[in-house]
Amino acid sequence: MTGDESAGDNDYTLEGFAVPDELDSVHQLLAQVAAEHPELDPMDVMLFETAVIEIANNVVEYGRPEGAVRWKFTIRVRAEQIEAELDDTGQTFVPETGKTMPGEEAEGGRGLPLAEALLDQIEFSRLGETNHWRLVRRLGQIPQS
């Protein structure tokens, strides 16, 4: 499955099943975005990609019925931000946003807090039979370490 730009000049989309093997397609979509937008700071794309993958992981891990959930990603590059919309056909749920990062010894529970740390906006809504995520990272805000 490959991304295409049919939805608009700056839109990249991907549709498929929310299964582990499809995560590579999400990475490929972001790689295509980076390749076609050399003006983007690679670190911005990398951190945005990390957040998108964390949300995708959640759909793969918790979406039911397992293996039958379909998803659609739309990535948009704007002058000041990069955005992703993710729609999936999994069961309804309420994401536990706003939780603090787990302690050092925890082996799980970092996905959503990490995505939140990497994004400027993270919105979730249930639209009919579809879960809808909107993820936004403003560009050029990379802290110097």
Added chain:
Amino acid sequence: MSFEEVDQGGYVVLAPEGKFNLVAAPPVKARIDDLVAQGKANIVVDLHAIDFIDSSGLGALIGGLKAARQQGGDLRIAAAGPQVKAVLKLTNLDRILAPYETVEEARHDW
């Protein structure tokens, strides 16, 4: 996920490649558990060929670190790239999993 493994006697170097994600994390963790069970609890995970890690990969490293320490060993990471370092920092794991620049530095006292 394929990964190279070199047993140096006093320690073992594991070098996974590609994306250290939901798919790759379970086999890497299983291999670390096997090594620890064999008494090889000093492990360096060489991340030079990893271009992306997610929270599943971090979980595997933390799980491996805990398993190694329970057996009197340790798990250290080396040659992490910029994405891995950024994620370690954001998750506050850069203290417990301090990134060494090279495998040699990571295994300095073994």
